[in-house]
Amino acid sequence: MLKLDHLTKQYKDTLAVDDLDFEVKAGVVTGFLGPNGSGKSTTMRIIMGLDRPTKGRATINGKQYHDLASPLREVGALLDAKSVNPSRSARNHLRALAASNKIPYSRVDEVLDFVGLTSVAGKKVGGFSLGMSQRLGIAGALLGDPGVLLFDEPVNGLDPEGIRWIRDFFRTLANEGRTVFVSSHLMSEMAVSADEIIVIGRGHFITSGTVDQLTATAAGTVLVRAANPDSLASALPADAHYEALNDGALRIAGLSAEDVGNLAFAAGIALHELTPQRASLEEVFMDLTASSLQYGHQTPGVPS
Amino acid sequence: MTPTLWSAIRSEWIKFRSVRSTITGILTFIALTIGISAVVCIAVKSHWSDPGSHFDHLVFDPTSTSLTGIFLAQFAVGTIGILAVTSEYSTGSMRTTLSAVPRRARVVLAKMAVLIAAIVILGEIVVFTAFTIGQAIFKGVVPTASLATGDVLRAVMMAGAYLTLITLFAFGIGLIVRTTAASIIVYTAVLLIVPIIVNFLPRVLQHDITRFLPSQLGSAMWSTSQPAQTFSWGLSSGILAAYVVALVGVGTYLLQRRDA
Numbered sequence: 367m368l369k370l371d372h373l374t375k376q377y378k379d380t381l382a383v384d385d386l387d388f389e390v391k392a393g394v395v396t397g398f399l400g401p402n403g404s405g406k407s408t409t410m411r412i413i414m415g416l417d418r419p420t421k422g423r424a425t426i427n428g429k430q431y432h433d434l435a436s437p438l439r440e441v442g443a444l445l446d447a448k449s450v451n452p453s454r455s456a457r458n459h460l461r462a463l464a465a466s467n468k469i470p471y472s473r474v475d476e477v478l479d480f481v482g483l484t485s486v487a488g489k490k491v492g493g494f495s496l497g498m499s500q501r502l503g504i505a506g507a508l509l510g511d512p513g514v515l516l517f518d519e520p521v522n523g524l525d526p527e528g529i530r531w532i533r534d535f536f537r538t539l540a541n542e543g544r545t546v547f548v549s550s551h552l553m554s555e556m557a558v559s560a561d562e563i564i565v566i567g568r569g570h571f572i573t574s575g576t577v578d579q580l581t582a583t584a585a586g587t588v589l590v591r592a593a594n595p596d597s598l599a600s601a602l603p604a605d606a607h608y609e610a611l612n613d614g615a616l617r618i619a620g621l622s623a624e625d626v627g628n629l630a631f632a633a634g635i636a637l638h639e640l641t642p643q644r645a646s647l648e649e650v651f652m653d654l655t656a657s658s659l660q661y662g663h664q665t666p667g668v669p670s
Numbered sequence: 671m672t673p674t675l676w677s678a679i680r681s682e683w684i685k686f687r688s689v690r691s692t693i694t695g696i697l698t699f700i701a702l703t704i705g706i707s708a709v710v711c712i713a714v715k716s717h718w719s720d721p722g723s724h725f726d727h728l729v730f731d732p733t734s735t736s737l738t739g740i741f742l743a744q745f746a747v748g749t750i751g752i753l754a755v756t757s758e759y760s761t762g763s764m765r766t767t768l769s770a771v772p773r774r775a776r777v778v779l780a781k782m783a784v785l786i787a788a789i790v791i792l793g794e795i796v797v798f799t800a801f802t803i804g805q806a807i808f809k810g811v812v813p814t815a816s817l818a819t820g821d822v823l824r825a826v827m828m829a830g831a832y833l834t835l836i837t838l839f840a841f842g843i844g845l846i847v848r849t850t851a852a853s854i855i856v857y858t859a860v861l862l863i864v865p866i867i868v869n870f871l872p873r874v875l876q877h878d879i880t881r882f883l884p885s886q887l888g889s890a891m892w893s894t895s896q897p898a899q900t901f902s903w904g905l906s907s908g909i910l911a912a913y914v915v916a917l918v919g920v921g922t923y924l925l926q927r928r929d930a
Contacts, residue, residue: 414765432773435672437769437772438770446765448762449761451689451763453691454685454688458684458685461684466677468677
């Protein structure tokens with residue numbers, strides 16, 4: 367189990383992680399979602415004892431990382447696939463890791479086999495593709511058969527087959543009862559691979575929940591096609607926002623489909639279409655993080 | 671099942687022997703120490719009977735002459751010491767290392783243990799080989815030294831000890847500085863440039879400062895009789911060891927404080 371306790375990291379004048387306080391449950395895949403530069407990697411480095419928090423703490427099974435007697439047996443992490451000396455062979459890299467935590471060498475061959483690197487185990491890591499390096503990183507994370515696993519942007523650089531493999535892999539790990547914490551800046555990726563999602567922006571917590579919960583909380587809109595759109599528009603309450611679409615339809619926010627139907631009936635306007643529109647997870651994410659983008663960009667203007 | 675310092679040492683040993691830079695560093699070290707020493711010994715021998723070489727004869731020390739290669743070899747071992755830590759930063763593998771062994775002081779101790787074991791054994795073998803080859807070259811023409819003489823045995827052994835201490839000295843610089851290029855510059859400056867600068871100081875200061883320079887401490891350690899402007903060989907080794915403790919101490923403190 368992984369727990370963040372008012373975790374805060376302040377660099378000179380930037381607040382990279384701002385009072386994060388949540389628990390990551392075992393047995394499910396938890397997505398850690400936020401735009402680039404929102405503090406995901408910093409949070410993961412603090413969990414792994416690499417950076418020190420300014421305030422608060424991160425604990426694994428109740429202990430801070432540097433207090434874990436045999437860390438690789440409790441936490442496995444793939445933070446940066448390239449944090450390996452390129453002139454060392456894959457096998458030697460894993461053996462050095464294994465030796466440091468008294469893990470038998472037989473386990474090195476097991477994990478190499480599991481990630482499909484047995485045939486290149488004696489080759490220098492420097493010659494590996496990003497995908498192979500990712501696999502080596504995963505092998506290292508699994509070495510101590512840990513109950514908590516962290517992956518920072520694991521799908522970066524993977525081909526579609528590799529992405530599918532890694533999704534199934536997360537699922538398997540979670541089904542085995544492990545805590546699986548996966549960061550990504552891609553909502554679409556999290557929507558298919560995570561059960562629970564924690565959203566952060568500019569270092570602070572925005573929201574969390576299952577994919578369904580997140581989309582449900584976002585206010586949907588109602589698409590209406592009426593025989594007379596103008597009279598429908600004037601029949602709407604003053605606080606309802608609407609947008610007239612080119613084809614004569616109205617997109618109404620702040621009212622349910624039921625409300626709109628009742629209003630139209632009361633005003634005697636015939637409706638040709640009445641469709642509640644749920645926000646996609648992507649839209650929810652954009653909405654939630656729009657105000658917290660570290661490096662905001664303008665929509666390119668259309669030349670007139 | 672709980673990992674110990676010994677587990678960390680085993681891990682560091684695997685890392686030490688499994689990269690090419692270590693192997694090239696060690697081969698360079700062997701070649702420089704033995705090769706340069708032999709070349710100098712041959713040069714001395716071939717000019718021994720030249721007219722006007724009486725002064726050379728007066729200051730001649732067959733032991734330290736047969737170990738001249740150390741002047742270059744100290745840069746080979748220094749580079750090994752520096753790379754033991756800076757290569758972890760340049761490749762990013764420091765993060766992997768510190769995740770596996772979160773007690774950072776333990777990482778430092780393990781790396782030092784590996785360096786000491788490697789350089790003590792290798793260094794002693796290499797200096798005794800260079801000495802033996804040198805005396806064989808001198809034989810018959812130039813006066814030779816024998817290990818049966820107490821000071822000679824001590825000087826050769828201390829030459830190996832100097833190489834080990836200077837490796838750790840470089841390792842300490844690497845821990846503090848963290849990048850390979852900058853560490854090598856600092857190390858080279860301390861060994862080569864600082865003595866030149868000190869030469870321009872008033873003579874009174876020169877005498878006080880020179881004795882404390884690592885290069886002078888080394889000369890005192892591997893000479894059979896105490897050279898000018900040095901402390902005794904025993905005190906010199908102590909001072910060099912104190913430098914190592916200070917540098918590695920500061921380096922360890924910084925490693926513990928800094929974000930990896």
